[in-house]
Amino acid sequence: MKGLVYERLHGNLQALNLVTVDRNLDTTLEATAKAGKSFMEALDELVGDEVTARRALSAETRIKLAGFPARKTLEGFDFDFQTSVDPAAIRELATMRFVHNAENVILLGPTGVGKTHLAIALGIEAARAGLSVTFVTATHALAKLKQASDRGILERALRNLCRSKLLILDELGYHPLDREAAHLFFRIVENRYERASTLFTSNKVYSEWGEVLGDPVLASAALDRIVHHSTTISVRGESYRLREKRRAGTPAPVVPLESRTLRPLHHERKGGK
Ligand SMILES: Nc1ncnc2c1ncn2[C@@H]1O[C@H](COP(=O)(O)OP(=O)(O)OP(=O)(O)O)[C@@H](O)[C@H]1O
Numbered sequence: 001m002k003g004l005v006y007e008r009l010h011g012n013l014q015a016l017n018l019v020t021v022d023r024n025l026d027t028t029l030e031a032t033a034k035a036g037k038s039f040m041e042a043l044d045e046l047v048g049d050e051v052t053a054r055r056a057l058s059a060e061t062r063i064k065l066a067g068f069p070a071r072k073t074l075e076g077f078d079f080d081f082q083t084s085v086d087p088a089a090i091r092e093l094a095t096m097r098f099v100h101n102a103e104n105v106i107l108l109g110p111t112g113v114g115k116t117h118l119a120i121a122l123g124i125e126a127a128r129a130g131l132s133v134t135f136v137t138a139t140h141a142l143a144k145l146k147q148a149s150d151r152g153i154l155e156r157a158l159r160n161l162c163r164s165k166l167l168i169l170d171e172l173g174y175h176p177l178d179r180e181a182a183h184l185f186f187r188i189v190e191n192r193y194e195r196a197s198t199l200f201t202s203n204k205v206y207s208e209w210g211e212v213l214g215d216p217v218l219a220s221a222a223l224d225r226i227v228h229h230s231t232t233i234s235v236r237g238e239s240y241r242l243r244e245k246r247r248a249g250t251p252a253p254v255v256p257l258e259s260r261t262l263r264p265l266h267h268e269r270k271g272g273k
Pocket residue numbers: 072076077078079081082109110111112113114115116117118171203240241
């Protein structure tokens with residue numbers, strides 16, 4: 001009789017797709033009996049584990065859908081090496097308050113200092129917090145939009161690109177934008193302004209964005225919207241890649257000075273609602 005109930009219970013748990021409850025049932029029943037726990041405590045544990053497992057699974061799905069180029073985490077970021085970044089400012093961003101408030105984040109700095117690492121890590125935190133994320137390089141996003149525009153489906157492509165709560169546009173400024181790309185960039189900014197968050201990474205300080213967009217008027221209209229409700233984090237210092245190379249004993253290539261140092265821009269918060 002007991003065996004029948006047990007079989008039926010497993011069958012029903014599987015039918016309800018309660019995979020974790022089904023898997024943990026035996027061990028929880030045994031532990032409950034041993035510890036003299038109540039039925040309610042056992043049920044609470046089983047249901048709690050099921051919820052945790054489902055949340056982890058959907059976070060993984062969001063991480064996969066985001067299109068991150070690599071898996072980088074905040075735990076894996078060495079704040080002792082990167083002293084120009086205030087860990088408290090990153091912890092604040094990791095609360096995802098900025099996404100709930102549709103604010104932007106801009107990570108500025110020279111090559112190799114950890115901008116993309118931090119962008120991905122914050123994206124992963126967003127996914128863990130249940131938020132949808134899209135990661136794309138600015139060049140790729142704009143090329144896709146241009147293709148869509150040529151095929152007469154720009155609005156659909158723009159909606160698709162902007163569907164996530166957090167859009168991460170990596171490497172803005174690495175290639176100068178032509179007139180059409182600059183306008184498409186403005187369309188992204190306009191689309192998300194005060195509606196949803198965008199995280200930008202760039203190796204160019206704000207005063208150089210006019211050059212990047214090839215149009216100072218468009219750049220200032222875009223920047224005005226981007227920084228209205230935003231946090232700017234300036235990452236400075238030596239390239240982590242070069243340090244790794246040096247540690248491995250490989251001589252570092254000669255890097256032009258201007259690509260290693262950027263005019264300091266302090267961590268600032270503007271606006272806020
Ligand atoms: N402080 C850090 N702690 C741990 N790893 C780091 C740190 N900074 C950078 N890295 C690692 O160094 C490599 C280069 O960092 P990343 O790609 O984030 O640089 P970047 O600022 O985006 O450079 P680029 O402008 O060239 O794109 C990555 O593998 C990253 O994980």
